[in-house]
Amino acid sequence: MTKIEKRGGTLGVETRAAEEKRTLAGYAAVFDVSADIGGWWIERIAPGAFAEAIGGDVRALVDHDAGRVIGRTKSGTLRLSEDSRGLAVEVDVPDTTDGNDLWTLVERGDISGMSFGFAVKHDEWDETGEMPIRTIHKVELYEVSAVAWPAYDDTELGKRSLQEWRDAHQPEPDTEITDPAAAPVTKAMLTRARLKMDLDLKVRSTR
Numbered sequence: 001m002t003k004i005e006k007r008g009g010t011l012g013v014e015t016r017a018a019e020e021k022r023t024l025a026g027y028a029a030v031f032d033v034s035a036d037i038g039g040w041w042i043e044r045i046a047p048g049a050f051a052e053a054i055g056g057d058v059r060a061l062v063d064h065d066a067g068r069v070i071g072r073t074k075s076g077t078l079r080l081s082e083d084s085r086g087l088a089v090e091v092d093v094p095d096t097t098d099g100n101d102l103w104t105l106v107e108r109g110d111i112s113g114m115s116f117g118f119a120v121k122h123d124e125w126d127e128t129g130e131m132p133i134r135t136i137h138k139v140e141l142y143e144v145s146a147v148a149w150p151a152y153d154d155t156e157l158g159k160r161s162l163q164e165w166r167d168a169h170q171p172e173p174d175t176e177i178t179d180p181a182a183a184p185v186t187k188a189m190l191t192r193a194r195l196k197m198d199l200d201l202k203v204r205s206t207r
Helices: 097-108 155-169 182-205
Strands: 005-009 013-017 022-030 035-037 041-045 059-062 065-072 078-082 086-092 113-126 133-147
Touching (some): 022 097, 065 086, 065 133, 078 133, 113 155
Antiparallel strands (some): 005 113, 013 022, 059 065, 078 086
16 A cells, blocks of 8 residues: 655635635645755655646545545546646535535635645655755655645655665765765765664654
């Protein structure tokens, strides 16, 4: 089973009422904006990350709850597009308990954020600074949600991805670093990796 990460924030969602339908509109993600993921790393979404994903069968949910569907791309009640800002969302709100409640909560300003559930298909890591930076280039998109709180769940998946990147890029034990300019950066990267692994173990031991 694919494990889904969730990201979001107070990116804004608004109501648009027409004669025949009610539509919620906003952004589930914005490009090139740095988000601090639980103090573990900085995350940015690159333009084009959703280009392939928005053609799939994606649901619109309330608070990432699969039992509270309010729209779907396959039925045309959810419309997704990429523009220069990010992943734009439009949902035709149904005349259901969840739909009516959500409409009222957004109108009142009680719910003002959007989020998305995804699996990473291609990302890159940069550890030359004080905190690792993860740039997401391609995702598989499962759902978008109207949310009361930003969701930064499943950070274990990101930490696992970071460790895999470190394992793939650290120098071989017998490899001598001959570039003086590269040596300090490489040693710093390895030091941070060891410290982070040690912290991971301490965090797990307290759970």
